[in-house]
Amino acid sequence: MPTGAQKEALRATHAALYRQPARSTRGGPLFNAFPYPTKISPETIALFIATHTSPGATVLDSFAGSGSTGLAAILCGRPTDQMRQDAERLGLTARWGPRRAVLYELSVLGAFVADVLCNPPDPAEFSNAAEQLLADVRRQWAWLYRTRDPDGADGEIRYVVWSDVLRCPKCRKHASLWDACVSRRPANISSTFRCPHCGKRSAIGSVSRVRATVADDLLDNERTSRRRVQAWVYGETDGRTWSRPAQTADHRDFKQIQQSAFPEPVPVQQVPWGDLYRAGYHEGISHLHHFYTHRNLLAFSALWNATARFPDRLRPSLRFWLLSYNAAHSTLMTRVVAKKNQEDLVVTSAQPGVLYISGLPVEKNIFAGVRRKISTLQAAFAMVHGQGDLVEVRNASSLQVDLPDESVDYVFSDPPFGGNIPYAEVNFINEAWIGRLTDVKDEAIVSRHQNKTVDDYQELLRGAFREAQRVLRPDGFVTVAFHSASAGVWNALRSACEGAGFHVAGTSVLDKTQASFKQVRTNGAVKGDPLILLSKTRASGNGREAEVWAVTKELVKQATKSSNPAEATPQRLYSRLVGRYVAAGQSVPIDAGDFYRGLQERHGRYAEQAV
Numbered sequence: 001m002p003t004g005a006q007k008e009a010l011r012a013t014h015a016a017l018y019r020q021p022a023r024s025t026r027g028g029p030l031f032n033a034f035p036y037p038t039k040i041s042p043e044t045i046a047l048f049i050a051t052h053t054s055p056g057a058t059v060l061d062s063f064a065g066s067g068s069t070g071l072a073a074i075l076c077g078r079p080t081d082q083m084r085q086d087a088e089r090l091g092l093t094a095r096w097g098p099r100r101a102v103l104y105e106l107s108v109l110g111a112f113v114a115d116v117l118c119n120p121p122d123p124a125e126f127s128n129a130a131e132q133l134l135a136d137v138r139r140q141w142a143w144l145y146r147t148r149d150p151d152g153a154d155g156e157i158r159y160v161v162w163s164d165v166l167r168c169p170k171c172r173k174h175a176s177l178w179d180a181c182v183s184r185r186p187a188n189i190s191s192t193f194r195c196p197h198c199g200k201r202s203a204i205g206s207v208s209r210v211r212a213t214v215a216d217d218l219l220d221n222e223r224t225s226r227r228r229v230q231a232w233v234y235g236e237t238d239g240r241t242w243s244r245p246a247q248t249a250d251h252r253d254f255k256q257i258q259q260s261a262f263p264e265p266v267p268v269q270q271v272p273w274g275d276l277y278r279a280g281y282h283e284g285i286s287h288l289h290h291f292y293t294h295r296n297l298l299a300f301s302a303l304w305n306a307t308a309r310f311p312d313r314l315r316p317s318l319r320f321w322l323l324s325y326n327a328a329h330s331t332l333m334t335r336v337v338a339k340k341n342q343e344d345l346v347v348t349s350a351q352p353g354v355l356y357i358s359g360l361p362v363e364k365n366i367f368a369g370v371r372r373k374i375s376t377l378q379a380a381f382a383m384v385h386g387q388g389d390l391v392e393v394r395n396a397s398s399l400q401v402d403l404p405d406e407s408v409d410y411v412f413s414d415p416p417f418g419g420n421i422p423y424a425e426v427n428f429i430n431e432a433w434i435g436r437l438t439d440v441k442d443e444a445i446v447s448r449h450q451n452k453t454v455d456d457y458q459e460l461l462r463g464a465f466r467e468a469q470r471v472l473r474p475d476g477f478v479t480v481a482f483h484s485a486s487a488g489v490w491n492a493l494r495s496a497c498e499g500a501g502f503h504v505a506g507t508s509v510l511d512k513t514q515a516s517f518k519q520v521r522t523n524g525a526v527k528g529d530p531l532i533l534l535s536k537t538r539a540s541g542n543g544r545e546a547e548v549w550a551v552t553k554e555l556v557k558q559a560t561k562s563s564n565p566a567e568a569t570p571q572r573l574y575s576r577l578v579g580r581y582v583a584a585g586q587s588v589p590i591d592a593g594d595f596y597r598g599l600q601e602r603h604g605r606y607a608e609q610a611v
């Protein structure tokens with residue numbers, strides 16, 4: 001049982017944790033290992049776990065996604081220098097040492113990613129196996145990306161920009177979007193269609209797309225979709241990179257590739273279209289394989305099927321490696337954008353959280369891409385490997401948590417933000433390769449397609465929070481990261497927390513930008529996701545009082561360093577204190593009179609100047 005003084009110290013360190021924005025940096029091997037929408041850096045979550053709990057504690061995440069909370073629990077036992085510095089800078093009493101984590105994640109993909117990342121194989125063994133797999137597959141399939149450079153010598157494709165084909169409203173002739181709208185040096189994608197045949201200019205929205213009917217070998221039928229042609233080829237010859245317009249020979253090569261039958265099984269999976277379907281750019285896209293060019297489908301399925309030749313202890317990590325590159329980089333959702341002051345278009349991955357296919361999709365060389373990921377994954381695995389079985393991932397709904405009452409010390413979660421991202425629908429591309437799709441019945445989102453209103457969403461959240469409330473020990477806390485631009489969604493979250501029996505004990509901000517610490521401290525308004533601290537009991541007068549004096553101590557410290565003597569007056573200190581609470585959107589907990597009296601007791605010298 002902690003003593004009164006220990007309790008006071010704990011409250012002070014909790015107050016310090018929520019007083020200033022927490023920084024979630026988008027970088028490092030763990031963050032970059034797998035693209036998953038709206039994830040938070042595990043290093044940041046670790047600060048919360050290390051401040052709220054002691055080593056050996058059990059942490060729950062009810063909406064675990066790709067497993068950042070599990071990684072954080074492990075990292076508490078292996079804090080990086082940066083984590084130690086962050087804790088010191090924020091004035092936290094972080095207790096380093098590993099924690100156990102139980103992760104609930106409904107989606108098949110999220111749970112798969114979390115499980116591999118939190119329980120990775122030996123990093124060197126993984127990297128050797130990945131290199132070997134890639135070499136084996138390349139021996140048979142490297143020809144897919146062979147081409148000619150601008151001088152006619154042999155080269156290798158790095159990526160090909162494809163283009164939709166449009167019909168000029170005036171002369172009715174066909175022109176590629178690339179020819180009509182794209183210019184290089186400097187890069188620009190115009191929203192005006194300029195017909196290369198008759199010169200007529202039209203707003204791009206008023207120009208119709210050309211459709212094509214093509215044979216679908218996997219479905220053994222024909223389908224009609226947008227017509228696309230290769231527009232520009234980017235390649236490499238002996239380490240020298242180059243680019244050139246697509247030529248007749250490229251179209252001929254591709255036709256030849258299309259004649260190649262799939263030597264190995266490819267999942268024939270219907271798209272579970274929901275909220276993300278758009279009649280325009282998803283026309284004719286009814287199955288998984290329609291998201292790929294024939295070349296990339298051959299390359300990816302060859303890699304995927306090769307994983308079956310590896311032992312059980314390595315196969316999941318090899319599949320993780322391939323999937324980490326799959327949806328975001330291997331499909332037609334990869335795109336080019338024109339950035340200001342850039343000579344050429346910039347290739348970028350799929351837009352997160354949607355299944356958008358642009359009019360200028362990019363076909364990347366998958367073999368080159370997955371090779372580059374090996375070292376990132378090796379580094380990520382090395383950060384957490386060998387810590388024992390600390391993290392248990394449960395691919396299940398958090399509306400039923402299989403843990404005893406009051407057995408969890410702390411909960412960290414970021415639930416879906418209303419209708420922001422339909423996770424199961426977005427994850428379907430990778431789940432189709434895993435061979436199992438998510439059951440969306442309990443998916444806590446607002447969704448027109450799933451017939452889930454804000455009220456239904458609130459009810460699902462409440463169910464998950466009620467379970468968290470049940471398994472949390474009486475003095476435990478929940479930290480929720482949340483963001484929404486909709487008042488209705490915010491109210492749903494608040495009602496769900498209250499309905500589950502939680503009380504708001506504090507708030508803060510999770511700054512997901514890459515701002516330096518200085519910016520974070522000096523700019524009053526920091527963009528970021530609100531953080532909400534929940535407790536099972538209403539914050540007692542004592543708790544808030546302890547927080548007031550912890551903040552005051554810090555303000556007095558700052559005042560002593562200031563060259564302006566007015567900063568050290570009780571009136572100014574009170575104003576500063578009020579400012580802190582108002583800026584955090586919290587009620588002001590103490591009147592000026594009580595403050596001056598308390599200040600007199602604790603920091604007599606300042607109060608003497610006061611009244």
Ligand SMILES: C[S@@+](CC[C@H](N)C(=O)[O-])C[C@H]1O[C@@H](n2cnc3c(N)ncnc32)[C@H](O)[C@@H]1O
Pocket residue numbers: 036037038039040062063064065066067068069104105106107110396397398399414415416417423424442443444445464
């Ligand atoms: C904002 S994401 C969490 C991201 C996570 N912090 C990470 O590290 O990647 C929310 C997650 O909640 C999951 N989810 C939605 N409803 C759920 C439910 N009833 N039970 C468990 N997970 C659920 C979604 O599949 C999604 O992965």
